[in-house]
Amino acid sequence: MGAQLNVTLYTRKGIDDLDRYPELDADHVSERNRRFYERLSREIGSLVEHKDFVMGGVGVETTITYADNVKEMMENSYNVFRWFLPFSFGEQLIGYREEKTSNLFVLDKVE
Numbered sequence: 001m002g003a004q005l006n007v008t009l010y011t012r013k014g015i016d017d018l019d020r021y022p023e024l025d026a027d028h029v030s031e032r033n034r035r036f037y038e039r040l041s042r043e044i045g046s047l048v049e050h051k052d053f054v055m056g057g058v059g060v061e062t063t064i065t066y067a068d069n070v071k072e073m074m075e076n077s078y079n080v081f082r083w084f085l086p087f088s089f090g091e092q093l094i095g096y097r098e099e100k101t102s103n104l105f106v107l108d109k110v111e
Contacts, residue, residue, distance in 0.1 A: 027059075
């Protein structure tokens with residue numbers, strides 16, 4: 001008998017006029033936009049309690065390339081400046097700093 005892996009990917013795109021939110025038109029989490037990303041982290045963290053959340057990422061003009069290996073997925077994705085994980089990544093990812101929130105681990109791109 002063989003094992004089957006069922007993976008469901010959910011993609012959410014948000015396109016907005018950044019002229020209205022100039023603090024979000026940046027390539028990293030900064031003091032100017034930290035409040036937005038902290039709120040987003042809380043919202044995503046609340047989903048972790050009720051769903052089988054695997055990981056997520058956010059940025060400007062972001063491309064997340066799926067791979068079975070989490071590290072490979074993160075290294076082959078572009079313009080992600082905050083990753084959301086329900087577990088600690090467990091090793092240093094070059095260019096990112098890991099931080100624990102209430103029930104989520106976030107990895108912020110280092111300036």
